[in-house]
Amino acid sequence: MTDITAQMDAVPGIDPRAPLLDVRDLRVEFRTREGVARAVNGVTLRLHPGETLAVLGESGCGKSVTAQAIMGILDTPPAHVTGGQVLYRGVDLLRLPENDRRKVRANRIAMIFQDALSALNPVYTVGFQLGELFRVHRGMSRGDAKRRAVELLDQVRIPDAKRRVNDYPHEFSGGMRQRVMIAMALALDPEVLIADEPTTALDVTVQAQIMGLLAELQRERNMGLMLITHDMGVVADVADRIAVMYAGQVVEEAPVYDIYARPAHAYTKALLESIPRLDLKGRQLNVIRGLPPALTDIPRGCAFHPRCAYAREICGIEPPPAYQIAPQRIASCHFVREVLGV
Amino acid sequence: MSDVVLETRGLVKHFKTRAGAVRAVDGVDLQLRRGETLGVVGESGCGKSTLAKLLVGLEKPSGGEIRVRGDNMARLRGSSLRRARRNIQMVMQDPYTSLNPRMTVGDIIGEPYDIHPDAVPQHGKQRAVQELLDLVGLNPDHINRYPHQFSGGQRQRIGIARALALRPEIIVCDEPVSALDVSIQAQVINLLEGLQRRLGLSYVFIAHDLSVVRHISDRVAVMYLGKIVEYGNQVAIYDQPTHPYTQALLSAVPVPDPRLRGRRDHIMLSGDVPSPADPPSGCRFRTRCWKAQPGCAEHEPLLQIRERSPHPSACHFAEIRDVMRRF
Numbered sequence: 001m002t003d004i005t006a007q008m009d010a011v012p013g014i015d016p017r018a019p020l021l022d023v024r025d026l027r028v029e030f031r032t033r034e035g036v037a038r039a040v041n042g043v044t045l046r047l048h049p050g051e052t053l054a055v056l057g058e059s060g061c062g063k064s065v066t067a068q069a070i071m072g073i074l075d076t077p078p079a080h081v082t083g084g085q086v087l088y089r090g091v092d093l094l095r096l097p098e099n100d101r102r103k104v105r106a107n108r109i110a111m112i113f114q115d116a117l118s119a120l121n122p123v124y125t126v127g128f129q130l131g132e133l134f135r136v137h138r139g140m141s142r143g144d145a146k147r148r149a150v151e152l153l154d155q156v157r158i159p160d161a162k163r164r165v166n167d168y169p170h171e172f173s174g175g176m177r178q179r180v181m182i183a184m185a186l187a188l189d190p191e192v193l194i195a196d197e198p199t200t201a202l203d204v205t206v207q208a209q210i211m212g213l214l215a216e217l218q219r220e221r222n223m224g225l226m227l228i229t230h231d232m233g234v235v236a237d238v239a240d241r242i243a244v245m246y247a248g249q250v251v252e253e254a255p256v257y258d259i260y261a262r263p264a265h266a267y268t269k270a271l272l273e274s275i276p277r278l279d280l281k282g283r284q285l286n287v288i289r290g291l292p293p294a295l296t297d298i299p300r301g302c303a304f305h306p307r308c309a310y311a312r313e314i315c316g317i318e319p320p321p322a323y324q325i326a327p328q329r330i331a332s333c334h335f336v337r338e339v340l341g342v
Numbered sequence: 343m344s345d346v347v348l349e350t351r352g353l354v355k356h357f358k359t360r361a362g363a364v365r366a367v368d369g370v371d372l373q374l375r376r377g378e379t380l381g382v383v384g385e386s387g388c389g390k391s392t393l394a395k396l397l398v399g400l401e402k403p404s405g406g407e408i409r410v411r412g413d414n415m416a417r418l419r420g421s422s423l424r425r426a427r428r429n430i431q432m433v434m435q436d437p438y439t440s441l442n443p444r445m446t447v448g449d450i451i452g453e454p455y456d457i458h459p460d461a462v463p464q465h466g467k468q469r470a471v472q473e474l475l476d477l478v479g480l481n482p483d484h485i486n487r488y489p490h491q492f493s494g495g496q497r498q499r500i501g502i503a504r505a506l507a508l509r510p511e512i513i514v515c516d517e518p519v520s521a522l523d524v525s526i527q528a529q530v531i532n533l534l535e536g537l538q539r540r541l542g543l544s545y546v547f548i549a550h551d552l553s554v555v556r557h558i559s560d561r562v563a564v565m566y567l568g569k570i571v572e573y574g575n576q577v578a579i580y581d582q583p584t585h586p587y588t589q590a591l592l593s594a595v596p597v598p599d600p601r602l603r604g605r606r607d608h609i610m611l612s613g614d615v616p617s618p619a620d621p622p623s624g625c626r627f628r629t630r631c632w633k634a635q636p637g638c639a640e641h642e643p644l645l646q647i648r649e650r651s652p653h654p655s656a657c658h659f660a661e662i663r664d665v666m667r668r669f
Binding site for chain 1: 614
């Protein structure tokens with residue numbers, strides 16, 4: 001069976017010694033009637049085995065589009081990947097023929113979404129949908145595929161998996177549905193899991209269960225986890241490294257402890273000061289003035305400058321370079337020193 | 343007490359369905375004092391949004407009473423009912439669907455005056471609407487624009503202006519910031535706090551986000567399956583919670599400080615919230631509670647001050663556990 005698997009899902013050119021996921025200068029734009037929306041403007045990211053990288057940002061910052069471009073699930077048109085590389089174990093996925101790329105999806109890189117109800121097909125049982133992965137990618141028989149589906153539901157701690165495998169998505173609660181999604185993503189033992197706001201639609205007690213499950217499965221499998229989120233609480237709990245995005249760019253990248261203790265980009269700092277915290281009371285919330293820019297009309301220079309408390313003339317003219325401020329720490333801000341307070 | 347502006351006694355709302363009665367709100371007693379913010383927290387399905395609708399009269403109670411400044415709303419008729427309703431207004435959760443896309447901002451904010459013509463200020467509707475726009479930090483010249491020309495945060499400001507039009511004393515906010523981005527949330531929270539100080543408003547602030555509720559509330563009620571399980575000032579609820587559900591809820595909230603990782607008290611609840619159409623007997627939380635004893639299935643714990651709970655708590659085994667403490 002392993003031979004068949006190898007043949008079915010072999011992708012030419014894979015180098016097991018090359019970095020797991022290496023995104024370089026990725027650019028994506030949406031060509032619409034209202035103009036060209038530049039959603040991703042030169043994103044560079046790296047993900048290592050066993051590591052959790054949080055991609056943090058507000059709506060419209062390009063974090064989900066980045067994930068979808070890596071997965072190769074953007075609709076063209078209107079989306080166009082206009083530049084960069086997505087290297088998985090040394091193979092540029094953007095140059096791979098669709099046939100080979102399909103083999104990478106789910107097999108090597110899998111994804112879970114915020115809204116499990118709309119990501120699952122309502123007219124098939126979850127067992128059928130899970131089994132489909134094994135039938136298509138592994139050439140298994142229906143019976144074997146179903147047995148594997150039960151095992152998977154069991155692994156994501158769905159009680160009474162043998163019976164629940166015959167249920168339809170609407171018969172599961174929100175938290176259980178997200179477990180089904182996780183089971184589906186992990187079915188073919190991917191090395192990379194991209195989780196796009198996996199707990200945003202869930203209640204906090206259920207969120208804690210799901211994040212705990214993800215962390216456990218990640219440890220067991222030594223997977224690289226890319227967590228796309230807007231929630232700075234969740235990030236503080238699980239991430240190893242953080243990439244903060246604004247207007248389609250990574251503005252700061254750092255290990256999790258450093259970024260919360262001493263943010264280096266004015267946007268990260270303002271964001272941290274603007275959230276109410278469970279453990280602190282009576283603090284005046286700092287307000288970031290204005291709105292995130294329209295992606296059809298991103299400000300010149302630093303995209304954050306119209307809202308920035310540190311901005312000076314140069315910020316509206318020159319795009320800030322990515323300063324390496326420490327090993328593993330990058331910030332794209334003209335006034336990194338002032339923000340850091342050095 | 344004369345400074346109580348809003349009070350509910352034994353408030354109940356049951357929805358009849360084919361599967362039986364859904365007991366969305368099942369005996370809620372609340373008091374809101376002048377100028378204070380009462381936070382109501384709970385997870386989806388706990389009945390907090392139904393409570394909001396009951397308070398503003400969008401749903402009719404199946405039992406119990408709502409008193410606004412001492413007047414029982416169910417007893418009022420005609421012009422006295424209209425006047426009482428004027429006094430309690432609502433800000434809705436979703437700024438995208440709660441504004442009519444075909445109406446201008448001026449018409450949306452001014453609509454309350456069409457329904458209550460005797461509440462139109464002396465200097466006319468148009469001026470009044472422009473003053474409201476200014477009050478919530480929007481440009482008064484944008485009175486003829488449509489909702490789609492505004493951002494999410496600005497739309498929520500429009501919703502707040504509409505709620506303020508009839509100069510109410512009480513505003514019920516149902517998840518007012520949960521649809522907004524982090525950087526915009528703070529703008530709206532600060533606006534609500536500023537308006538409260540300037541106008542002496544009382545808020546019922548309903549939300550699932552415990553951090554936001556802590557920030558804005560003076561007192562907090564924690565709801566589970568249609569009932570209040572714990573009630574107290576924000577120190578009591580956040581620093582000295584005595585109900586196991588409150589403790590579990592607090593321990594599950596992520597705190598944006600990685601140094602607390604692995605150093606916080608984590609209570610993992612098993613399973614999901616039971617259906618409000620068929621709630622457990624006795625204590626409704628017992629099916630997920632680690633303290634549950636056989637007696638919990640028989641005797642329903644009342645919301646009251648207990649030997650080990652200095653504030654009202656609906657648990658037979660209520661006891662302070664500081665889940666926010668850092669180890």
